[in-house]
Amino acid sequence: MFKSLLIANRGEIARRIARTARSMGVRVIAVYSDEDADAPHVLEADEAVRIGPAAPRESYLNVEVILDAARQTGAEAIHPGYGFLSENAEFAEACQKAGIVFVGPPPSAIRAMGRKDEAKKIMDEAGVPITPGYMGDDQSDDRLAKEAESIGYPLLIKAVSGGGGKGMRRVNETSEFQPALEAARREASSAFGDDRVLLEKFIENPRHVEVQIFGDGQGNAIHLFERDCSLQRRHQKVIEEAPAPAMPPHVRTAICAAAVDAAKAVGYENAGTVEFIADGSGDLREDGFWFMEMNTRLQVEHPVTEMVTGMDLVELQLQVAAGGSVAPQDEIRLNGHAMEARLYAEDPSTGFLPSTGDLDWLRLPEAGDVRVDSGVEEGGKVSIHYDPMIAKIIVHGPNREAAVARLTEAVEAVEVLGVKTNAGFLARTLRRPEFMRGAVDTGFIAQHIDALSDTARQVEAAAPIAAALSLDIREEKALGRAVAAGEDNSPWSRMDGFRVNLRPRLGVSFLIDGERREIPVTASEDGYFWRHGEDETPIWIDRDEEWFEGQVGDEPVQGRVLETEEGLILLYRGESLRFVSPRAKVEDAAEAEGQIEAPMPGKVLEVRVKEGDSVTKGQTLVILEAMKMEQSLTAPRDGVVESVSAEAGEQVSEGQILVALAEETEEAA
Incomplete structure (x- = not known):
């Protein structure tokens, strides 16, 4: 060594x-x-x-x-x-x-698998099933358009180099093909310096199943079973698990054997991953999976394989690189179920745009049965230059149900201030009944996106907790002042409306989404009660400084509450929810609605409007490139372009106003 x-x-x-x-x-x-x-x-x-x-x-x-x-x-x-x-x-x-x-692997293997078109040709010759498509050298628009019609829609345009979803577009019909092709080429060129693409038939209800393989320099190749990475957004993996749910033993044998054949076909050494697309419209079948690509490296999600096999894959990498050999296949066993969630600094409510800035507060789960792999600490920052992942949260359980429960609890324990994160999004995903029963394919997030990214619903759910905590804090401060002044603080002398057997009408005002809202509660010697419509739900809160736990009706709640000059910050179920006092300054909503701002630092690729143009809601006004991904900035409403403050090629900062809209007058219309 x-x-x-x-x-x-x-x-x-x-x-x-x-x-x-x-x-x-x-x-x-x-x-x-x-x-x-x-x-x-x-x-x-x-x-x-x-x-x-x-x-x-x-x-x-x-x-x-x-x-x-x-x-x-x-x-x-x-x-x-x-x-x-x-x-x-x-x-x-x-x-x-x-x-x-x-x-890592030899250069020859990296080259063979580095281009998706060449890799598929090698796999086809080795007898590994491949997805139907076009992988030719003729990259002209006409040839690609003709091949697309021959393959049939829907299909995928994919960059022949690189990975991670960059340079990839789904196309559903002929009219979408040319714009998608141009965008895929631009993105591929920016990310990989190579704008060539291939076309691939899109498999309906696809599942992303990949097999961890290892080769040594002595001609041996083994697999370490499969992982399911179907839960994705924008072709980026979000939650991974091992083994794949509902994987029949005979299909596992077939897909793992195909992965080993792929490794042997290129003389593979060290760690690699063979990725397959599987037909998820029904039960997994031996003839229902196809080779997508081979990643000639260790994967981000390798910890789930480590947990179910008990093997340290980095240790095995180093041993193989030093001339050692891999273990015999029959010595590798599956044990239980593991899951990994990727905690990103991003905002699900804005299409998962990265959120950069300082990590003012960072608390990650610390339970002994949770593994956290992170590259940042409190006081650090999420930079515009690098991937915005904060941490990987990994759990293991005796079965999938136990793993889901442990991962849900872990992501709900995440507390972050300074940047937005997807922790609440992850928690809502894990709690979806469909996910809990394993009914997941690569379209799962897109199908449920409104519910999964609805932070407003989370605010509504947390509002009565915030109200009760606000009153609890107010009462605690009043008690402190009374004790300091030597005053009687018995219920009979309090001025908060307390009466035996009566519930005084109280309320706490907050600004939520720029709107002043009063959250109605009542109070008695038994605690607080939340009035909503004709119903009244009891709230029990036990607070120890910042920590709180209790119940809203029959639902247990726990988290942290932080007091600020503007109001309360509730760290609850992975979200950081700010309940701002009504004294805080609020921007004029109408003015803000007419301003198109850069959601993050980036480069302006294209400006599609000029001053005086009439635009409609949803129309693309500016295309921005940020972190090698294109973002289309659209009009929030109908109107007339009042000013354009950006031009193609310009570097812009987060929050910079790029286009301003005025209300469309009858004359302009």
Whole structure:
């Protein structure tokens, strides 16, 4: 085993790899950009080297500076992590030429699987089932359009290079094809420097099932069973689990065997993942799955495989890279069920746009049966330059039902202030009856998006809790003042309307969504009561400083309450809900509705309107590129363009006004 390892990655990835390397007695060397100088992965390393500015292409994607860092520190091996250079064949070759062990597959395997079209041809020759489609060299608009008609709709346009959903578009009919093709090419070119695409038949009710494989340098290839990664949004995985729900043993045998065949077809070494699309319209079948692609690296979701097999995959990677062999297939067993949720700094109510900024408050679940892999800590920040994932939350249970329950409890314990997160969204997803019974395909989130991203409903549910807590805090402060003044604080001298056997009418005012709302409650010696319509629900709250627990009717509740000058912040079920006092300043809603702002920092790709144009609600006004993804900014209502404050190619900041609308007059109409 080599004695020193440079990790050519950052954040959660670097910390996770370093944890295993240190346990094996290997010296850990970190690299960092200017943005990451004080990041946890840097501070925890045995040695760290600056490699450049914040922009990835000038630091984490710069092969030469990383190799220089390895030479400077005497690193015997480089682990690329999962992302950045992990699937870069030129980087793997450069490591070999420099006499440094590359912890990953050989360059030939990376190249063979790096282009989706070539990979499918290899798989077809190896007898691995592939999805029908077009993978030809003729990339002209006419040829692609003709092939699309031949394949039939719906279909997918996919970039031949890269992954992660970038450069991918679903097309439902002929009229959508050309705009989708242009967008996919732009995105693929930006992300991978390659705008070539392939076309693939879209499988209705698709399930994303992938198999973890391992190869060694001695001709052995094994599988570590399958994972289900069907729960996705914008082709990005959200919740993963192992094993796949409702997977018949004979289908598991077939899909795992196909994955091993795929690995052997390219002489694979080290960790990899063979991804399949499966027909989820009914029971899984031996003839109902098709090869999609092979990721020639460790996957973000590898912890669920570790939990059900009891194996440390990074340890196995390092052993294989040092010349060791994989375990015999018959020694690998499945045990229980594991699930992973990706906690992102993003806003589900705005189409999952990343949310960047400082992490003013961060509390992640700490229970012994919950594993948290995170690259940030309280006081850190979510940068515009990198992936906005805050943490991976992983649980294990004896069965799927137990795993779902544990993961739900874990994500509801998440507390974050400073950026928006998807924790509440994850909790609502896990509580959906369809998810709980395993009825999930890749369209699940899109199908239920209104309910899953409805934070307004969560605010409504938490409002009576906020009201009771507000009154409780008010009473506590009054008691404190009375005791300090030596006053009698018995029920008979209180001025809050208390009467034996009577419930005085009380209410707490908040600004919710810019609107003043009074939440009606009553109080008695038995506690608080929430009046809604003709109904009255008892509220019991027990508060110990910031923490609270209790019940609203028959439903147990618990969380944290923070007092601010503006009002209460309720950290409840993964959400940070701000109940603002009515004294706070509120922007003029009509004016705000007519302003199209940049939802995050990015580059303006296209401005489609000019001053004086009439626009309709939903019309695309500006196309913004942020974090290598295109965002179409649309008109919130009908109107006339009053001003345009952006132009193509301009870099804009979050909140910057790009277009302002005026009300459309009769003359303009």
